[in-house]
Amino acid sequence: MxxxxxxxxxxxxxxxxxxxxxxxxxxxxxxxxxxxxxxxxxxxxxxxxxxxxxxxxxxxxxxxxxxxxxxxxxxxxxxxxxxxxxxxxxxxxxxxxxxxxxxxxxxxxxxxxxxxxxxxxxxxxxxxxxxxxxxxxxxxxxxxxxxxxxxxALGEQSQREWEEWFTSWPVPFATLADVRRWFGEDDPALERPQPSRGDFFCEVMTEREDGWGPLFSRRQMLRVREAWVHDxxxxxxxxxxxxxxxxxxxxxxxxxxxxxxxxxxxxxxxxxxxxxxxxxxxxxxxxxxxxxxxxxxxxxxxxxx
Missing domain, CATH: 3.40.50.1820 (Alpha/Beta hydrolase fold, catalytic domain)
Structure with a gap:
């Protein structure tokens, strides 16, 4: 439980x-x-x-x-x-x-x-x-x-790459299956399929009127990351x-x-x-x-x- x-x-x-x-x-x-x-x-x-x-x-x-x-x-x-x-x-x-x-x-x-x-x-x-x-x-x-x-330290380039990656998300997703497929297979950032990555992102999506999107704010996630990447x-x-x-x-x-x-x-x-x-x-x-x-x-x- x-x-x-x-x-x-x-x-x-x-x-x-x-x-x-x-x-x-x-x-x-x-x-x-x-x-x-x-x-x-x-x-x-x-x-x-x-x-x-x-x-x-x-x-x-x-x-x-x-x-x-x-x-x-x-x-x-x-x-x-x-x-x-x-x-x-x-x-x-x-x-x-x-x-x-x-x-x-x-x-x-x-x-x-x-x-x-x-x-x-x-x-x-x-x-x-x-x-x-x-x-x-x-x-x-x-x-x-x-x-x-x-x-x-990961550096400024790493932060820019993350910002570009967030922008590439094809939101909203029509279904959770689309979430699982994009993050586990179709994301250009992937070198090879990673099924667990698709499962990970299915756990952090919520259904809205226009489809499925993240529970969190991508802009806020960049702010969170900004606090540690330069040090x-x-x-x-x-x-x-x-x-x-x-x-x-x-x-x-x-x-x-x-x-x-x-x-x-x-x-x-x-x-x-x-x-x-x-x-x-x-x-x-x-x-x-x-x-x-x-x-x-x-x-x-x-x-x-």
């Missing part, structure tokens, strides 16, 4: 978090996976907070969260401007999509939901949020998993003191040399690869992703609170 948990983020922003569980019924007749959890167990499980990437939502972590919930309390957060969380407007002189706002939101989720000591699992932008929080609040973070996110993030990475797994897909965006340098910079870094996977490795190869992540968590985060 999944249930919504309301979180008050930075500057009072309303955020949606989602707790995934597959807890058995009480009694001798219970089978694994039967029934919802009513309240918390007597000894609360340690928490895992899952942070999606740009344009994503907590639902993209559903499969991962469900197997995690067998040992931990697994919660996914819709980050600001994404999923069912509120879109910030910002006041005078305030950037509502600044990096520190995302970090403060995740910090609020951990504290308000009682997840600490938490393991943070972040994909892409969510990984950056995760390691910035781990550097800021080591008291809250017991372990960290960085999934396919660069520490090096390198090595110094913050070096301040992460908890055990940290740096995971890359063989065909992802994080190259092997940079990933290994990130592991070298981290005080307690470990390197791993998911074979035959791209940027969306947890969707591309979920079984291999689990084989990489699960042993790390079992080694560094006890199952019992």
């Amino acid at each position: 999944v249930r919504r948990l309301d979180v008050t983020g930075s500057n009072g922003l309303r955020l949606a978090a989602w707790e995934f569980s597959d807890m058995p019924k009480s009694g001798p007749e219970a089978e694994p996976g039967d029934g919802p959890r009513e309240g918390r167990p007597s000894a609360p499980a340690n928490g895992v907070l899952l942070l999606h990437g740009l344009m994503g939502r907590a639902a993209h972590w559903a499969d991962t969260a469900r197997w995690l919930s067998g040992r931990y309390r697994a919660v996914g957060l819709d980050q600001r401007g994404h999923g069912r969380s509120e879109r910030p407007t910002g006041g005078e002189g305030q950037d509502p999509y600044a990096r520190e706002e995302f970090v403060a939101d995740a910090e609020a989720a951990i504290e308000q939901l009682g997840l600490a000591p938490v393991a943070l699992i972040g994909h892409s932008m969510g990984a950056l949020t995760a390691w910035q929080l781990a550097a800021k609040r080591p008291d809250l973070v017991h372990a960290l998993i960085i999934c396919d996110m660069k520490a090096a 390198a993030h090595w110094d913050e990475l070096a301040r992460v003191v908890c055990p940290t797994l740096v995971v890359r897909g063989i065909d992802g965006e994080l190259g092997r040399a940079e990933a290994q340098e990130m592991v070298r910079v981290l005080p307690r870094g470990i390197y791993a690869e998911v074979p035959e996977a791209g940027h969306l490795m947890h969707l591309d190869q979920p079984a291999d992703w689990r084989r990489v992540v699960e042993p790390f968590l079992q080694a560094v985060l006890p199952a019992d609170g």
Whole structure:
């Protein structure tokens, strides 16, 4: 099952978090996976907070969260401007999509939901949020998993390419099948078909009168990305003191040399690869992703609170 948990983020922003569980019924007749959890167990499980990437939502972590919930309390957060969380407007002189706002939101989720000591699992932008929080609040973070996110600056050219790519979207899409086909097969940015990419974008579309379009604002997504693409993030990475797994897909965006340098910079870094996977490795190869992540968590985060 999944249930919504309301979180008050930075500057009072309303955020949606989602707790995934597959807890058995009480009694001798219970089978694994039967029934919802009513309240918390007597000894609360340690928490895992899952942070999606740009344009994503907590639902993209559903499969991962469900197997995690067998040992931990697994919660996914819709980050600001994404999923069912509120879109910030910002006041005078305030950037509502600044990096520190995302970090403060995740910090609020951990504290308000009682997840600490938490393991943070972040994909892409969510990984950056995760390691910035781990550097800021080591008291809250017991372990960290960085999934396919660069520490090096991406630069202005990268931002221009993204702007051109957003402009190329043939919105509105007539059907969800068209969404899946364009993002998974027909997008000129693709070198080869990626079915999981089509599935990813189907999760972040909504039906309107004229067809299907994104839940998010593409203009706002560019603003979100603008906050990190021009800067390198090595110094913050070096301040992460908890055990940290740096995971890359063989065909992802994080190259092997940079990933290994990130592991070298981290005080307690470990390197791993998911074979035959791209940027969306947890969707591309979920079984291999689990084989990489699960042993790390079992080694560094006890199952019992």
